[in-house]
Amino acid sequence: MLDQRSPGDLTIEDVRTAHERIKPYIHRTPVLTSSFLNELTGAELFFKCENFQKAGAFKVRGASNSVFGLTDEVAKLGVATHSSGNHALSLSYAAGRRGIPCHVVMPRTAPQAKKDAVRGYGGIITECEPSTTSREEVFAKVQAETGAEFVHPYNDLRVITGQATCSLEMMEQTDGLDAVIAPIGGGGMISGTCLTLSNIAPDVDIYAAEPEQADDAYRSFKAGHIIADDAPETVADGLKVPLKDNTWHFVSHNVTDILTASEDEIIDAMKLTWARMKIVIEASCAVPLATILKNREVFAGRRVGVIITGGNVDLDKLPWIK
């Protein structure tokens, strides 16, 4: 299985195969531009809008590639993961499309809205206590009982290969880019971006954008080894998780630089995107624009692809409304 290869073995053919495999289950999301934001930044920005993706985020690419790449024998036992975010939604969606069960281990303290959303896509939730020990115990039990295939939210080569299809589309949809920037949490999207661009457009600079308050990837990048933080706090709640071996491979080999932004800068960029582009985006995917505004000299005069990773926001609790 793909899983047992190492990240350096992945090829652009794997990405193309993944793209063909998942096409029936995902949207080819549009690339939007904003003359206002181009003027403001001095760059030419191309926003790849994965907030319009199925289940509201890019994660459905990796989840679909994992689910639809399984043999029938493995698939019939279902898939399992631990996540309270977009990966849980996406895996539930993909499993539902294949007609197999999806088991999700979630802390009992997770917001009801998130549990409802996972159940809305057909996911079967098993609750754990809000601690790593409990999560691991409960997850092991669920997996033992069901025999379901574990699909890690990002440290899984099938997932990374699925996320890689996003920049494959973006390169087809734009007429050449000088740089691409995406948010970094566990590094699944950035790894996929590296996988694609290092093969088909090795001259394109790849930037990762991270909250200052959860800058473990930034510090890892500077230190040359993975540094994992314990439960950082940031409004960009998709970006709290640490790098793992597979994603570290791509970050350490292919990323040009990691840029950070403060909480206020992230919230301002999020609100600015809503106000001027009229799209609903998560705080996580406002981090790239926040860093572009802050590092004008890096991006001005260049054609920059910006990956808008998702749009699953609690509309009752917006970070700029106190």
Place this chain on the structure above:
Amino acid sequence: MLDQRSPGDLTIEDVRTAHERIKPYIHRTPVLTSSFLNELTGAELFFKCENFQKAGAFKVRGASNSVFGLTDEVAKLGVATHSSGNHALSLSYAAGRRGIPCHVVMPRTAPQAKKDAVRGYGGIITECEPSTTSREEVFAKVQAETGAEFVHPYNDLRVITGQATCSLEMMEQTDGLDAVIAPIGGGGMISGTCLTLSNIAPDVDIYAAEPEQADDAYRSFKAGHIIADDAPETVADGLKVPLKDNTWHFVSHNVTDILTASEDEIIDAMKLTWARMKIVIEASCAVPLATILKNREVFAGRRVGVIITGGNVDLDKLPWIK
């Protein structure tokens, strides 16, 4: 001038001429779909997203057609209007693109954000007291002093012809429709829709959607003559103005029916659109979806074009957050 013709004289050639004239200044906005909303309504919905339009609303179509249709002699004195909403923004934008002045009479009580937005597009604001008498007095004075050409927000055939380009594009972008629905305030968008569809697709039903609390168009439609209300209150603040003779012509001749929705239904449909389609839309353009959800039997099984008229929302004051 076009202005001195009657609404019945307008032809599809006028619309096509307007479209060619304004193309350099507007976006061909995308048509989005949502499998979630299709399932929920039982209809096949095609959302024409004028929230992505220049200046954030469809009004830039009519404003651009007015501004760029002027002779150089008339244009050099500029244009003028009274509006505190999207028409003022749009006319300022279009005048700026032509390099002529745009005079806007606005109540001094209008929100600072709206004044800033108009000035941001280069509009020259003259403030009046918040009464019709004061507005008319101040406007007459501005016009006398400047000689600027008056462009009414909706009861102007140049404006109606400009708005008509929206459904021209929508019909090109979709593979045939059974019905089109748009919000109705003064009736500019609906009139443009009637102008286009009655010529190129006369079998398509045209529905107008209106807040119950500002249902003057509904009552006018049923009564067979214009009924104007004095300052109705609704969250759909673009829809408070009454029909006028030119828009009444189209409403009375070409509209299939007018449907209404309550304030709560409008707010729910607005939030649902943000949550599921990930787009920022004004309360006004949630009224069509609210009426579709309420009148399932009218729309189920049909291909329905829904005009999303604009996305200029005060993000600090969302109607579902108390």
